[in-house]
Amino acid sequence: MSATLLDKKEISENIFLMTFSRSDKSLIYPGQFLSILHSSKEKILRRPFSIFSCSEDKVSVLVKRIGGGTTAITQMQAGESADILCPLGKPFEEKIDFTRTLFIAGGIGIAGINSFIRETKQIKMIFGDREGEFGKVIDFLGIECIYASESGLNKRKGRVTDFIGEFDFDTVVACGPKQMLRGVKERINGKRYFAVCEEIMACGVGLCNGCMVKYDDNTFRKVCTDGPVLDGNRIVYD
Ligand SMILES: Cc1cc2nc3c(=O)[nH]c(=O)nc-3n(C[C@H](O)[C@H](O)[C@H](O)COP(=O)(O)OP(=O)(O)OC[C@H]3O[C@@H](n4cnc5c(N)ncnc54)[C@H](O)[C@@H]3O)c2cc1C
Ligand code: FES
Numbered sequence: 422m423s424a425t426l427l428d429k430k431e432i433s434e435n436i437f438l439m440t441f442s443r444s445d446k447s448l449i450y451p452g453q454f455l456s457i458l459h460s461s462k463e464k465i466l467r468r469p470f471s472i473f474s475c476s477e478d479k480v481s482v483l484v485k486r487i488g489g490g491t492t493a494i495t496q497m498q499a500g501e502s503a504d505i506l507c508p509l510g511k512p513f514e515e516k517i518d519f520t521r522t523l524f525i526a527g528g529i530g531i532a533g534i535n536s537f538i539r540e541t542k543q544i545k546m547i548f549g550d551r552e553g554e555f556g557k558v559i560d561f562l563g564i565e566c567i568y569a570s571e572s573g574l575n576k577r578k579g580r581v582t583d584f585i586g587e588f589d590f591d592t593v594v595a596c597g598p599k600q601m602l603r604g605v606k607e608r609i610n611g612k613r614y615f616a617v618c619e620e621i622m623a624c625g626v627g628l629c630n631g632c633m634v635k636y637d638d639n640t641f642r643k644v645c646t647d648g649p650v651l652d653g654n655r656i657v658y659d
Contacts, residue, residue, distance in 0.1 A: 422443070422444055422445060422504070422505055422506075422507070423502050423503075423504060423505075424441040424442050424443060424444075424480075424502060424503055424504075424505040424507075425441065425442045425500065425501070425502045426439060426440070426441055426497045426498070426499050426500065426501050426502070426503065427440045427441060427442055427479065427499060428440040428499060429495070429497065429498070429499060432483070432557055432558050432561050433554065433555065433556070433557040433558050434554070435485060435486040435487075435495075436483065436484070436485050436486075436529070436555070436557075436558055437483070437484045437486070437495045438473070438481055438482075438483050438484075438561075439481065439482050439483075439484055439494070439495070439497070440479050440480070440481040441479065441480055441481075441482075441503070441505060442478060442479060443475070443477075443478055443479060443480045443505075443507065444478075445507065446477070447507075447508055448512070449472055449475045449480075449507075449508045449536075450508070450512035450513050450514065451513050451536040451537040451539075451650075452471070452510060452513045452533060452536060452537070452615075452617050452648075452649055452650040453471075453472050453508040453509060453510040453512065453513070453536070453649075454469050454470060454471050454472060454508070454509050454510050454533075454625075454649060455469070455470060455472055455480065455482065455505050455506060455507035455508060455509060456468060456469045456470070456505070456506045456507075456509060456625040457470065457482075457494055457503050457504070457505050458503065458504040458505075459490065459493045459494050459497070459503055466490065466623055467506065467623075467624075467625055468490040468491065468494065469509070469619075469622055469625050469645075470482040470483075470484060470532065471483075471532040471533040471535075471536060471596070471617070471619075471649075472507070472508060472536055473532045473535050473536065474535065474536070474539060480505075480507060482532065483529065483531070483532040483535070483558070485528070485529040506625065506626070509625050509626065509645060510645065510646070510648060510649050510650075511646060511647060511648065511650070513615075513650045515615070517537065517592065517594070518592070519538075519541055519543065519544055521590055521591045521592055522544070522545065522590060522591075522592040522593070522594060523545045523546070523547070523585070523588045523590040523592070523593050523594075524537065524538060524544055524545065524546040524547075524593075524594050524595070525546070525547045525548075525549075525581050525585075525593060525594070525595040525596075525597070525601075525605055526546070526547075526548050526549070526581075526595070526596050526597055527548075527549050527550070527581060527595075527596070527597025527598055527601040528549075528550050528551075528555065528597060528598065530595075530596035530597035530598070530601075530617070530619065531548060531555065531558060531559070531562070531596075532596075533596030533617040533619065533649070534546075534594065534595075534596050534617070535562065537594055538564070542562075542563060542564055542565070544564070544566075545588050545590060546564060546565075546566035546567070547566060547567045547569060547581045547584050547585070547588075548564075548566050548567070548568050548569070548581070549568075549569040549570065549571075549580055549581035549597070549601070550570055550571075551570065551571045551572060552570060552571070552572040552574060553568075553570045553572060553574045553576055556568070556576075567584045567587065569581050569583065569584055580601075580604065581597070581601060581604075581605070582601070582604040582605060582607075582608050585605070585608050585609065586608075590612070591612055591613060592612065592613040592614075592615070593605060593609055593612060593613070593614045593615070593653070594615045594617065594650075595614070595615070595616055595617065595653065596616075596617035596619065597619075598619075599620075599658055600658070602616045602618070602653060602656070602658060603658035605653065606653055606654055606656075606658070611654060614652065614653035614654045615650050615651075615652070615653060616650070616651050616652070616653030616656060617648075617649050617650050618634060618644045618648050618649045618650075618651055618656075619644075619649065620632045620634060620644040620649075622644060622645050624645070625645045626645060626646065627643055627645055627646035630643070632644040632645050634648075634651065634656055634657075635656070635657040635659075636652070636655045636656065636657065637655050637656075637657060638655075
């Protein structure tokens with residue numbers, strides 16, 4: 422669909438909340454994502470982003486500028502349009518008991534987690550980054566959480582996995598870099614684990630096999646159509 426950029430806010434250096442118009446009426450489930458093809462077509466591949474928040478006529482994404490595609494997208498001005506496929510990914514329909522679930526986000530993985538916690542901010546959560554660069558994003562979201570920073574600057578020093586022992590939980594939902602997802606698996610002793618994967622992908626709709634992850638029984642899952650929420654205990658994190 423062609424979507425118009427309605428609003429762009431730079432929440433922190435290189436991190437933008439971008440809100441687009443939406444005309445489809447599909448239900449959007451936690452963990453689902455959309456893909457944006459910038460109208461300049463400078464970068465031919467679509468770029469996937471977690472659906473950060475949505476309403477009947479708007480959809481927002483939190484974009485971290487890291488390369489050509491995200492630079493072109495974050496340079497858009499309100500009123501410009503882009504081609505957006507939304508929603509993508511398998512609807513996640515498991516019941517989450519917020520009182521028994523630990524949410525873990527690493528860096529821009531906070532965008533994937535936000536879609537699970539839209540209904541309540543009363544959650545158990547650990548957020549981690551390298552140098553406190555997401556401080557303004559966490560303030561913007563108004564979430565009470567353990568904020569772990571590898572540099573320790575004004576935060577708890579360490580990695581997200583160092584703080585898991587402080588919580589009583591039976592389910593984990595985590596989104597972040599692959600090494601973080603692996604570290605979580607190693608520390609939760611087989612508790613129920615939903616990993617929101619952000620594997621590099623191309624088509625986003627199940628056609629190219631570019632986003633396969635391996636399970637422990639040597640079968641494969643496509644992040645774009647079987648996920649992005651997958652069984653974190655079964656993924657083989659190479
Ligand atoms: C399901 C899903 C949800 C995502 N949600 C978000 C989101 O909400 N917000 C957000 O900012 N980003 C998100 N991403 C990542 C985002 O799509 C990439 O950052 C983006 O595609 C990079 O495009 P680029 O052209 O700017 O960078 P490129 O020039 O393509 O790449 C720049 C560098 O980043 C690396 N890179 C590219 N894509 C990824 C990736 N997926 N994971 C790790 N490294 C990567 C490249 O290898 C390269 O080193 C998501 C990815 C997926 C698959
Ligand atoms: S990105 Fe093409 S199959 Fe998943």
